[in-house]
Amino acid sequence: MTPELILFFLLAAVAIGAALGMLFSRNAIHSALYLVLNFAVVAVFFLLLGAPFIAMVQVTVYAGAIMVLFLFVIMLLGAEILRQPSKVLPWQRPLTLVLGVLFVGAVLALLSLAPRAPEAPVALADDALRKFGGPLNVGQVLFSRYLLPFELTSLLLLVAMIGAVVLVRDEKKP
């Protein structure tokens, strides 16, 4: 049991616990905060995987911007807790749990049956790992090979912004 593996299992337990907390808390604010914890733990996983820049983007964009938007809308609507539990589709919950357990079991069985994948390159284990996913390398690939998709994402964000403004516009006013 190397220190890395111990760290991995500890963090994995925290990530799964946070996801379960998000699923089962009654209050939507608590769910959002559990999800922030989950995103922070995944950012640490990105660091372990040699992606420091992605990890920082994860913290600022996901745990920062997107979750603040969620919390803002929850508090704006005052919709922390649903008023009445629903009676529609009562068989859905047990079926979901059974199928979810089956799916995870199938994936884990496949992973244990699969032939041993070659280990991650050892050269990446030390110094190169830190440079591999750094801002310099990521930027060079993003602005050369993926320049067109990068520009298209700006169009996507523009359309999303216009869509959001149009959707929440008050139609009674001119």
Add this chain to the structure above:
Amino acid sequence: MNPIPTSYFVALSAILFTLGVTGVLVRRNAIIIFMSVELMLNSANLVFVAFARQFVELSGQIFVFFVMTVAAAEVAVGLALIVAIFRTKQSINVDEINQLKG
């Protein structure tokens, strides 16, 4: 230093993804359903980065950027939709949003 095997990350990602699917199917609060979708996208990102390390190929990390962009756009439009629905129906319970007429 022994790197953590990629298959461990795939297994963790599968568990997180299933928890996200469970959230979409079990919960009735539209905002929590959205958060579960974010959880699923995030578990896909984890696999992308894990395989980027496995194959020493930065494209996996670049795709995480694009997934994040799509997630941000989706959240902006989705939350605007939820606000618009809440204005007319005073509820974000997805079981009460069951009629197509306005």
